[in-house]
Every structure is written in structure tokens, then in C-alpha cells.
Amino acid sequence: MADEQIRFDDGQAYEDFMGRWSRLAGNAFLDWLAPAPGLRWLDVGCGNGAFTELLVDRCAASQVQGIDPSEEQLAFARKRLARAGNVGLRAGSAMELPFADGTFDAVASALVIFFVPEPAGAVAEMARVIRPGGGVCAYAWDLPGGGFPYAALHDAMASLGQEPPWPPHAEAARLDALHQLWTDAGLVDVGTTEVTVQRRFADFDSWWATARKGPVFAPRLAGLAGGNIELLKSRVRERLPVAADGSITCSGRANAVRGRRPD
Numbered sequence: 001m002a003d004e005q006i007r008f009d010d011g012q013a014y015e016d017f018m019g020r021w022s023r024l025a026g027n028a029f030l031d032w033l034a035p036a037p038g039l040r041w042l043d044v045g046c047g048n049g050a051f052t053e054l055l056v057d058r059c060a061a062s063q064v065q066g067i068d069p070s071e072e073q074l075a076f077a078r079k080r081l082a083r084a085g086n087v088g089l090r091a092g093s094a095m096e097l098p099f100a101d102g103t104f105d106a107v108a109s110a111l112v113i114f115f116v117p118e119p120a121g122a123v124a125e126m127a128r129v130i131r132p133g134g135g136v137c138a139y140a141w142d143l144p145g146g147g148f149p150y151a152a153l154h155d156a157m158a159s160l161g162q163e164p165p166w167p168p169h170a171e172a173a174r175l176d177a178l179h180q181l182w183t184d185a186g187l188v189d190v191g192t193t194e195v196t197v198q199r200r201f202a203d204f205d206s207w208w209a210t211a212r213k214g215p216v217f218a219p220r221l222a223g224l225a226g227g228n229i230e231l232l233k234s235r236v237r238e239r240l241p242v243a244a245d246g247s248i249t250c251s252g253r254a255n256a257v258r259g260r261r262p263d
Contacts, residue, residue, distance in 0.1 A: 045112030049077030147253030
């Protein structure tokens with residue numbers, strides 16, 4: 001995933017920070033969807049290709065198209081998906097998808113909806129390019145409900161009077177908001193669910209090294225003086241579940257939605 005206002009241009013940094021989380025959540029999301037094989041898929045906000053790769057590996061898709069505003073992320077995705085002959089990746093905006101009406105059987109958006117300038121407009125575009133009877137689906141971290149995998153860092157920043165780096169439309173990730181967005185776009189049989197996943201880090205230093213690579217966190221953390229950064233790290237450590245062996249197992253919770261274009 002790459003957003004359309006905050007550019008996530010370092011594909012490898014994003015992979016370490018969020019790509020692995022995206023695949024964990026994406027696998028659980030696809031378990032819930034249980035899509036039929038042989039579909040024509042569009043991945044909106046494909047970023048470095050983490051979820052796109054799942055569509056290729058798990059869904060026996062006849063075709064997968066990915067679109068993202070970041071050329072750097074797309075370059076990473078092209079390397080990742082070089083072996084796949086049925087994938088096309090191009091630069092573009094979720095607000096103006098460069099495809100004709102009814103082009104796809106299924107459209108997905110992974111960890112993107114809270115970043116687009118107008119979530120309702122993006123969902124309307126996804127509904128436009130789906131064929132009658134086709135499905136539109138998405139998942140996004142439950143930011144308002146504390147489901148972000150790095151919520152401990154958000155909370156620690158707030159405890160020190162620093163404004164955490166929220167995406168422009170965090171509220172769009174709520175289950176009720178997703179249901180309303182899909183319904184307002186004219187989609188039917190709309191359903192929602194929660195997806196919870198876990199990731200283990202060897203120790204706090206491993207967790208911190210990964211978290212600080214985040215494109216939204218890195219500039220903020222780089223600007224902190226030594227004493228402030230150490231205080232922040234201490235506040236984060238207090239909020240993490242450290243096991244007896246020093247390892248840390250964190251959870252992420254995403255809200256998911258699906259619906260279909262009427263026949």
C-alpha cells in the first residue's frame with residue numbers, strides 16, 4: 001500500500017515496517033473472502049506488491065492489475081512479481097482508476113482507504129470498474145479502535161504531548177464507516193468482519209528498528225533530541241508485552257468489508 005498524500009517511496013523500508021503485516025492480515029482476509037479461482041482482479045493501492053502477491057499465489061487469478069501513485073513502490077512490486085506473467089502494474093490514483101466500466105470480476109484495496117483524499121469517491125470508482133455481480137472488498141487497520149500494529153508508539157507519542165501521525169481519514173476504517181461507504185456506493189450484500197493477526201519480534205530492539213522505518217514515523221523520530229528519543233523508547237517499552245525470553249508478540253486488528261455490484 002502507498003497513500004496518495006503521504007508518499008511511501010522506500011519499498012524495502014515499507015516491506016519491513018508494514019508489508020509483512022499486510023501479508024498476515026491479507027491471508028486472514030482471503031480466508032474470509034474465499035474467492036473463486038480464475039477471476040480478473042484489481043489491487044487498488046498495491047504499493048510494493050505484498051497483497052498483490054497473495055492474489056497471485058492464493059487465488060489462481062486469470063489476471064491481476066495493480067495501481068499505486070508511487071513509482072518507487074511499483075518498482076519494488078515489479079521485482080517481487082517478476083515471475084508472474086499475468087500481473088500488470090501501473091501508476092495512478094484510486095480517485096480516478098484508468099480502467100473502463102465493468103473491467104474486473106473483483107476489486108480489492110489493502111490498508112489504503114484511510115489514505116485516499118476522498119474515501120467515498122475511491123469506493124465509487126472501485127464499484128464502477130467491477131462487472132455486475134462482481135465483488136469489491138477491502139481491509140484497513142482499526143486505527144480508531146487501537147488496532148494499528150504500532151499503536152504502542154502512537155500512544156507513547158501522545159503521552160509526551162506529541163501528535164501521532166494519523167492518516168487523513170482514520171475514521172474510514174471503522175466497521176460502521178466501511179459498511180456505510182460500501183452501501184452508499186450502491187453495493188449490495190455488504191458484510192464486515194474483524195481480522196486479528198500476530199507477529200513476533202526477537203526483542204525490543206528488533207521491534208524498535210522496524211517501527212522507526214515507518215514512512216510516517218521516521219521523519220518525526222529523526223527530529224527528536226537524544227533525551228527525548230530515549231524517553232519515548234522507554235514509554236513504548238512499557239506498553240509492549242515483553243515475554244520472559246525478551247521476545248515481543250504484537251497484535252494487529254483490521255476491519256474488513258465486502259460487497260457486490262448488483263446483477
